[in-house]
Amino acid sequence: MKGNTKHKNGSKNKNGAKKQATSSAPKRTAQKTNSTQARNGQAMDATELLMKDHENVQGLFAQFERASEDAQKKSMLFEKIKDELQMHTKVEEEIFYPAVEELPIERAKDDIERSIQDHEEVDALLDELQSLSPDDADFDEKMTELMDAVRSHIQLEHEEVFKVARAGLGEEQLQELGREMEEFKESMKEGKVDSEGAEASE
Numbered sequence: 677m678k679g680n681t682k683h684k685n686g687s688k689n690k691n692g693a694k695k696q697a698t699s700s701a702p703k704r705t706a707q708k709t710n711s712t713q714a715r716n717g718q719a720m721d722a723t724e725l726l727m728k729d730h731e732n733v734q735g736l737f738a739q740f741e742r743a744s745e746d747a748q749k750k751s752m753l754f755e756k757i758k759d760e761l762q763m764h765t766k767v768e769e770e771i772f773y774p775a776v777e778e779l780p781i782e783r784a785k786d787d788i789e790r791s792i793q794d795h796e797e798v799d800a801l802l803d804e805l806q807s808l809s810p811d812d813a814d815f816d817e818k819m820t821e822l823m824d825a826v827r828s829h830i831q832l833e834h835e836e837v838f839k840v841a842r843a844g845l846g847e848e849q850l851q852e853l854g855r856e857m858e859e860f861k862e863s864m865k866e867g868k869v870d871s872e873g874a875e876a877s878e
Contacts, residue, residue: 721850722772723838725857729764730830733757737823750810754819758802761826763864765795767857775853776837779844787837794829801825 720728736757743749769792777788801822808815841850 719851719858720854721847722775722845722853722857723841723850725854726764726768726772726833726838729760729767730833733760733764733826734830736760737826740819740823747810750815750819754805754810757822758806761798761802763861765798766864767860769795771853771857771860772841775845775849776841779840781840781844783836784840784844787832787840790832791829791837794825794832797825798822798829 736753740750740753740757743753773788773791776784778784801818805815805818805822808818845853
């Protein structure tokens with residue numbers, strides 16, 4: 677999203693010489709990121725938050741595909757992908773989907789049913805992968821199945837579910853859902869850290 681502030685190409689100093697604008701590419705990137713994360717000080721809304729999750733997991737997929745024959749790296753990336761997907765799924769099913777499903781829009785229920793079916797497929801693939809080692813012959817094939825399933829699900833959400841949510845919920849409710857989802861994710865992360873700490877101390 678573009679910010680409202682317009683920047684001039686440059687200004688003149690006392691000697692009449694034109695000064696170059698001080699902004700740089702990294703700075704413009706940061707400004708764009710900030711505008712996505714907040715509008716007038718507001719946090720990301722529900723759909724923006726979920727799209728950020730999608731970008732994160734797509735980035736992990738790209739790293740996995742570049743890992744080639746590095747079994748240790750593949751194993752580490754799989755664990756990250758699994759955690760990211762499971763947390764994302766939980767947030768959607770606990771908070772976002774119920775809000776969309778209740779909308780008086782004909783396709784809302786169908787879109788959510790299809791999304792939950794996608795989640796079930798992804799969960800089954802994660803379970804299969806969890807029982808395999810990156811050295812196993814089937815591991816890469818199953819990972820490809822997982823990535824294809826997730827990418828298909830992302831397309832469904834971007835082209836269908838999010839459009840329904842924006843049309844039916846409105847900006848204020850999307851912002852409130854975004855805050856709830858952020859808090860829920862933080863509580864899950866804290867619970868995971870606590871759980872891992874308890875296991876390590878045993």
